[in-house]
Amino acid sequence: MKEFELKYGCNPNQKPSRIYMEDGSELPVTILNGRPGYINFLDAFNGWQLVSELKKATGLPAATSFKHVSPAGAAVGLPLSEVERKIYWVDDMDVEFTPMANAYARARGADRMSSFGDFIALSDTCDKATAMIIKREVSDGVIAPAFDEDALEILKAKKNGNYNVIQIDPSYVPAKIEKKQVFGVTFEQGRNELNIDDDFFSNIVTKNKELTEQAKIDLAIAMITLKYTQSNSVCYVKDGQAIGIGAGQQSRIHCTRLAGQKADNWWLRQSKKVMELPFREDVRRADRDNAIDLYIGDEYEDLLADGAWERVFTEKPSVFTREEKRAWLDQNTDVTLGSDAFFPFGDNIERAHKSGVKFIAEPGGSIRDDHVIETCDKYDMVMAFTGIRLFHH
Numbered sequence: 176m177k178e179f180e181l182k183y184g185c186n187p188n189q190k191p192s193r194i195y196m197e198d199g200s201e202l203p204v205t206i207l208n209g210r211p212g213y214i215n216f217l218d219a220f221n222g223w224q225l226v227s228e229l230k231k232a233t234g235l236p237a238a239t240s241f242k243h244v245s246p247a248g249a250a251v252g253l254p255l256s257e258v259e260r261k262i263y264w265v266d267d268m269d270v271e272f273t274p275m276a277n278a279y280a281r282a283r284g285a286d287r288m289s290s291f292g293d294f295i296a297l298s299d300t301c302d303k304a305t306a307m308i309i310k311r312e313v314s315d316g317v318i319a320p321a322f323d324e325d326a327l328e329i330l331k332a333k334k335n336g337n338y339n340v341i342q343i344d345p346s347y348v349p350a351k352i353e354k355k356q357v358f359g360v361t362f363e364q365g366r367n368e369l370n371i372d373d374d375f376f377s378n379i380v381t382k383n384k385e386l387t388e389q390a391k392i393d394l395a396i397a398m399i400t401l402k403y404t405q406s407n408s409v410c411y412v413k414d415g416q417a418i419g420i421g422a423g424q425q426s427r428i429h430c431t432r433l434a435g436q437k438a439d440n441w442w443l444r445q446s447k448k449v450m451e452l453p454f455r456e457d458v459r460r461a462d463r464d465n466a467i468d469l470y471i472g473d474e475y476e477d478l479l480a481d482g483a484w485e486r487v488f489t490e491k492p493s494v495f496t497r498e499e500k501r502a503w504l505d506q507n508t509d510v511t512l513g514s515d516a517f518f519p520f521g522d523n524i525e526r527a528h529k530s531g532v533k534f535i536a537e538p539g540g541s542i543r544d545d546h547v548i549e550t551c552d553k554y555d556m557v558m559a560f561t562g563i564r565l566f567h568h
Contacts, residue, residue, distance in 0.1 A: 176201060176202050176204075176205070176206075177195060177196060177199060177200070177201055177202065178193050178194065178195035178196075178202070179193060179194050179195070179202065179206065180192070180193045181193055181194065181210075181211075181212055181213050181216075182210060182212055183212070183213065184213045185213055185214060189213075192213055194216055197354075203343055203344040203347035204219075204318075204341050204342065204343050204344070205341070205342045206339075206340070206341060207322065207327065207331075207340040207341065207342050208327075208330065208331045208336075208337075208338060208339065208340040209316060209334075209337050209338050209339035209340060210337070210339070211316055211339040211341060214243070214244070215294055215315055215316055215339055217244050218241035218242070218243075218244060218293075218294035218296075218315075219241075219294055219296060219316070219318040219341055219343075220318075221241060221244060221403045222239045222241045222246070222294065222295070222296025222318060222403070223296045223318050223343055224403060225237075225239050225246060225249060225296065225399060225400060225402070225403040226238060226239050226249075226296045226297060226298035227298055227345075228371065228399045228402070229249065229251060229298065229395075229396060229399050230251075230298040230299070232371055232372060232392075232395045232396075232399060233251050233392055233395065233396070233415075235251035235252050235253065235274065235278070235415070236251065236252035236274045236275045236278050236297075236298050236299045237249070237250065237251050237252070237278055237297075237298040238250060238252075238275070238278035238279040238281075238282040238283075238295065238296065238297050238298070238305075239282050239295070239296045239400075240279075240282045240283045240289075240290040240293040240294075240295060241293055241294045241295070241296065242289055242290065242292065242293050242294070244405060245403075245404045245405045245408075245420070245422040245423065246282075246400055246403065246404055246417065246420055246422075247286050247289035247290040247293060247420065248281070248282040248283060248284070248285045248286050248289070248290055248416070248417055248420070249282050249396060249399075249400045249416070249417045249420075250277075250278050250279075250281035250282040250285070250396075250415060250416035250417065251278055251281075251392075251396065251415045251416070252273075252274030252275055252276075252277045252278035253274075253277060253281075253414065253415040253416075254272070254277060255272060255277050255280060255281065258445050258450070259280075259281065259284065260280075261450060262284065262444045262445055262450070263280050263281070263283070263284030263287075264284070264287075264460045264463075265280050265284075265308060268307065268308070270303075270304045270307050270308075271304055272304055273302050273304045273305065274299075275297060275298075275299050275300070275301065275302055275304070275305045276302065276304035276305040276307075276308055278297075278298075279295065279297065279305050279308055279309065280308055281415070281416040282295075282416065282417075283295075283308070283312060285416055285417060285418045285419075285437075285441050286418075286419070286420070286437050286440075286441070287464045288464060288465075288468055289420075289437075290312075291313055291461065291464075292313050292314065292315060293312075293314050293315065294314070294315050294316050294317070294318075294339075295309060295314060295316070295317040295318070296317070296318050296319070297317065297318070297319040297320075298319075298320075299319070299320065299321075300319065300320065300321040300322065300323060301317065301319040301321070301322045301323065301326045301327075301330070302323050302326055303323055303325045303326045303329065305326065306322075306323075306325075306326035306327075306329040306330050307329065309329075309330065309333070310329050310330070310332075310333055311460075313461065314333075314338075315338075315339060316338060316339025316340065316341065317330065317338075317339070317340060317341070318341040318342075318343055319341075319342065319343070320342065320343055320344075320345040321342065322340065322342065327340065349366060350366075351365060351366055351368070352364070352365060352366070353365075353366050367402065367565075367567075369402070369563060369565075371395055371398050371399050371402070372395070373391055373395075375394075375395070375398065375536075375559075375561055376391060376394050376395075376536055376559040376561065377559070378539075378559055378560045378561070378562065379557060379558065379559050380539065380544075380548055380558055380559070380560050381548060381551045381552055381556060381557055381558045382552050382555075383552070383555050383556065383557045384557060385557060386534065386557050386559070387509075387534075389414070389415075389509075390509070390511055390533070390534040390557070392415060393412040393413065393414070393415065393511035393534070394412070394511050394513060394534060394536045394559070396410075396412045396415065396416070396417060397410040397411070397412045397417070397511055397512065397513030397536065398410075398513045398536055398561070398565065400412075400417050400420065400513070401513050401514070401515040401565050401567075402515075402565050402567060403567055404420060404422045404515070404567060405422045405423040405567060405568065406422075406423070406515050406516070406565075406566040406567055406568060407421075407423070407424050407425065407426070407427055407430045407515065407516065408420065408421060408422045408423070408424075408430060408434075408514075408515045408567075409421045409427070409430045409431045409433075409434040409512065409513070409514050409515070409523075410434060410512070410513045410514075411434050411435065411437070411438040411510055411511070411512050411527075411530060411532065412510070412511045412512075412513070413438075413507075413509070413510045413511065413531075418437070418438045418441040418442075418510070419433075419434040419435060419436070419437035419438030419439075419440075419441065419530070420434055420437065421433035421434030421435075421437070427514070427516070427518060427519060427523060428520070428522055428523055428526065430514075431514075431518075431523045431526045431527060432526055434512075435526050435527065435529065435530040438507075438510065438530045438531075439504055439529075439530055440468070440471060440472075442503070442504060442507045442530075442531075443471045443495075443500060443503060443504070444467060444471070446495075446500075446503045448492070448493075448495050448499065449467060449470065449471060449495070452466075452467070452470065452488065452492055453488045453489045453490050453492065454466075454487065454488060454489075455486075455487060455488060455489055458487055462487070463487075466478055466487045470492070470495060471495060471500065475494060475495065479491060479492065479494065504529070504530070504531070505531075507530065507531035508531045508533060509531070509533045509534070510527075510530060510531040510532045510533060510534075511532065511533070511534040511535070511536075512527050512532045512534070512535045512536075513535070513536045513537070514535075514536070514537040514538075515538075515564065515565040515566060515567070516537070516538055516564050516565070516566065517537055517538050517539055517540045517541040517544070517547075517564075518537055518541060518547050519541050519543055520541075520543055520546065520547070521543070521546045521547050521549065521550030523547070524547060524550040524551055524554070524556070525550060528554050528556075532556065533556055533557065534556070534557045534558075535551065535556060535557070535558040535559070536558070536559045536561055537558070537559075537560065537561065538560065538561050538562055538563055538564050538565075539560030539561070539562060540560075540562075544560075
């Protein structure tokens, strides 16, 4: 297949639309089911690059959940804890959780609000267990290098037979020069083929220089995720999964706050008050996610008002007070944080500290690097300067 005609471009009024190889060669993908659209392919190709690099960097199967050309979540295939199974709504599933299934459950589950209606990328073969998780989620499609036969049958039945399933050739290597057009003008640049490995974090500039092996893995996940996230971007990671991604913000501190709030929400979901919320049995998982988001946020009164809580709960929950939330958040430790460009001020570090950040990687190069380092030292953090910016647009 040398070209694929799309229904339309980014919006229905943008026609005609297609993908094709400029040199006339075959496309590196096969459409196994559905009819993917313009944005689907943007998510698919960005997501595939992300998981391929995560697999290369960690040696573990990797998955990402993409929305609007940025990852909502990314993770490697480490085992799920009992708490994670519950907060990701997979504790009721009678399946053997494979590493690939674990990776997707974690990528999807960390920020379920943002992952709603995602496009999935998998680094390895999509097996039956992974397909069973995908089957129950609201999703637009999946890209992977291969699909087990039983997994493919499950996915083909999704969305009344219209679920998008793309198989990509894992041996495909794109040209070193990439082009795109904006306003009729052609832009050309060398592909960002930066390799992120252990050496990427060797320049530690803080007093504390003890970078654990898990921190190295988590920092690699953070920086590879940022490599395919619309800039400005900041990523919080813990135990092999992104727990908060802030994308496309004009201000670095707003980016750090957005990602930090998502990381906080991930941790708050694990608190006893949230895990014991008395949901009615007829409330669906997506509606539970929405209710939890309100409950742990500043607009909890909208959920707990008379006439509102009865539609969700069997009894009215008590308020999750600011003091209770802060006490629980203070128990989250050893979080890593990556930034795609330098932190201009120490306020970013102050905000990161509130979300349990211990390890940081950023390019460095600000005229206020001394202040940023000083703030890290105040909290005994470990920070590495990578020396390389990772903007993605």
